[in-house]
Amino acid sequence: MNKHLLLLAILLTVTACAQSPEQRSPEELTPSDLSTGDLSSGDLSSDDLSSDELLSSNGEPSVDDIVIADDSAIDDADYDEDLAAVLEEVEQGEGGYGVPGVYDPFEGFNRAMWNLNYDYLDPYLARPVSLAYVDYTPSFMRTGIKNFLANLDEPASMVNSLLMLNGEEAVRHFNRFWINSTFGVFGLIDIASAADIRKPVDKQFGDTMGKYGVANGPYFMFPVYGPVTLREGAGDVVDGLYLPLSALNFWQSLGKWAFEGMEDRAALVKQEAILKDSPDAYIFTRDAYIQNKNFRATGGNVELLEQDDEAYLDDFMDEIDGE
Numbered sequence: 001m002n003k004h005l006l007l008l009a010i011l012l013t014v015t016a017c018a019q020s021p022e023q024r025s026p027e028e029l030t031p032s033d034l035s036t037g038d039l040s041s042g043d044l045s046s047d048d049l050s051s052d053e054l055l056s057s058n059g060e061p062s063v064d065d066i067v068i069a070d071d072s073a074i075d076d077a078d079y080d081e082d083l084a085a086v087l088e089e090v091e092q093g094e095g096g097y098g099v100p101g102v103y104d105p106f107e108g109f110n111r112a113m114w115n116l117n118y119d120y121l122d123p124y125l126a127r128p129v130s131l132a133y134v135d136y137t138p139s140f141m142r143t144g145i146k147n148f149l150a151n152l153d154e155p156a157s158m159v160n161s162l163l164m165l166n167g168e169e170a171v172r173h174f175n176r177f178w179i180n181s182t183f184g185v186f187g188l189i190d191i192a193s194a195a196d197i198r199k200p201v202d203k204q205f206g207d208t209m210g211k212y213g214v215a216n217g218p219y220f221m222f223p224v225y226g227p228v229t230l231r232e233g234a235g236d237v238v239d240g241l242y243l244p245l246s247a248l249n250f251w252q253s254l255g256k257w258a259f260e261g262m263e264d265r266a267a268l269v270k271q272e273a274i275l276k277d278s279p280d281a282y283i284f285t286r287d288a289y290i291q292n293k294n295f296r297a298t299g300g301n302v303e304l305l306e307q308d309d310e311a312y313l314d315d316f317m318d319e320i321d322g323e
Contacts (some may be wrong), residue, residue, distance in 0.1 A: 099287040101216045101294050110221040114282045121224055132266035142189040146263060149256050151180050151187025152248075153202050156239040160203035164211050164299055169200040201296075206235025210297025219286060227289050 104110060149178035161170035176192040176199060177205070184191040193199065209231055210216070217230030240246060240253075248256065278284040 007011060060144070061151065063139060073289070102219065102287060103216065103291045104219045106218065107219065110286075111282055113221040113223055114285070117221070117226065118281065119307065120261055120300060126224070126265050127259075127269075130262040131269070134260040134266040143264075145259055147180070147184070147190045148187045149260055151177060151184075152200075152244050153239075154257065156198070156204070156242045156245060157202045159242060160205055160208045160239075163205075163208045166203075168297065169203070172197055172200055204232070204235050204296075205238040206232040207296045207299075210293065216290060216293060217250075219290065221286075227286065229290070229293065232293065243259075246281075280320050 025236065065078070073135075082207060154173045158170045158173035175197050179192045179197065180187045180190060183189075206229075213230055216232075219227065219229050220233075221227050240248075245253075273282060275281050
């Protein structure tokens, strides 16, 4: 909690120096498919990435690894399919403010922090530590830690799902929390998934604010912590007010961030080649991060885009028939 308050204070102080431009509403936003961020262990709140299929002693996922993947990203397959176009969109973009919701008034500072993370902190600290954790920690222990930490986020996701008027997901978050907390040894075992109560994508208060038209605000890059927007920083503070997250002290919160960060950083290994091939890795990372936040704020709703595609295909087929 102290970490969140400190981060919010920094964000509010720096933001006083800049005025955010007009930004689009969530209905105008385009989906994305990358919850990347900095390749340091910084943005480690990705709900859509799972490192559990990455590494095992023989290069293939073990049985325990398959269970982890099911536990952490069960409903994320459809989510990822809806986001499939982001890499191509960002790679072909012109940079600048081509992505809706991007506001980067402190780009000079942010690029300096990006270079620090990308050139030094990640290759010499975050990456080797994360891969060592994934490689050498027993699978059952990683599973238990991951399940326990994910269970702590269920109440906040339940509240945010209710605020986003998604009662079905709110009920699933609630049921998962009490079942895993009661019968799963405080969440160490994911009994709810075994009972076919699938885990929805976690919802954060930053997503809720975005759904109701609150802009991302200025974009910041911090050493180690990675990227964050003013909206996300404020949302993290609110999420930390709910039990059981509010019961964690600073060191417990830091431990949660570190363990989740190592898992997420290891998962990003598969995206490293894309990042290296991009003309401007900083802009690529920033735009992909903002696109993902925009998409989450819409609740993953791409129905309008699909309708537009269908209408376009119908018109195209009519033209062919008319020739």
